[in-house]
Amino acid sequence: MQIERFSVVAMMRIVTWLLFLCLLAPAVSLSQYKKIPVAVAHSGSDSVGVGFVFALKEAIRSSQSFFLVNDQTPPQKTRIFVHVTSVSIPISQADVISAIGIATVYQSSKMPPDGAYIGSDVRVCGRDRIEWCAKDFLPEMNRVVEILRSKAPDLWETLISGSDLIR
Secondary structure (H helix, E strand, O other): OHHHHHHHHHHHHHHHHHHHHHHHHHHHHHOOOOOEEEEEEEEOOOHHHHHHHHHHHHHHHOOOOEEEOOOOOOOOOOEEEEEEEEEEEEOOOOOEEEEEEEEEEEEOOOOOOOOEEEEEEEEEEEHHHHHHHHHHHHHHHHHHHHHHHHHOHHHHHHHHHOOOOOO
8 A cells, every 4th residue: 555655656756747847848949949030011902801811910910939029121130021912802792802922032131132032922811711821821922941950050040140241
């Protein structure tokens, strides 16, 4: 009986420590990378495109990988610049959808005015799926930024350090 009680207490301590370590591990791994600055600009006057850009900015604000910065031109610091262009597609009066084109660019004050193209995407979003469409674009942004990290590590370093010193 005494041996069984000891093993239950020992198991509870082990489980408690494992739980503590599991909760600590994500905090340690997230601190290895800084959030990436992202600016978003929009061309178009359709309601779905405007709503998409608003929802995308909100998704970036709540993201663990990115943070939203001003889209001033020229940029004062390095950043990822997402340019969204949208146009309404008339299907019927009840259905409002838009074609949305998205260009993702690395920008720095030391680069040519438009920066370095790193990816693009095209979507068709309806009024009833604006938020989902915007949140669904974040994995694409992660993929594009990963391309920058692996193919241009010198640019990546300026992006996460916040400096404009391109070697």
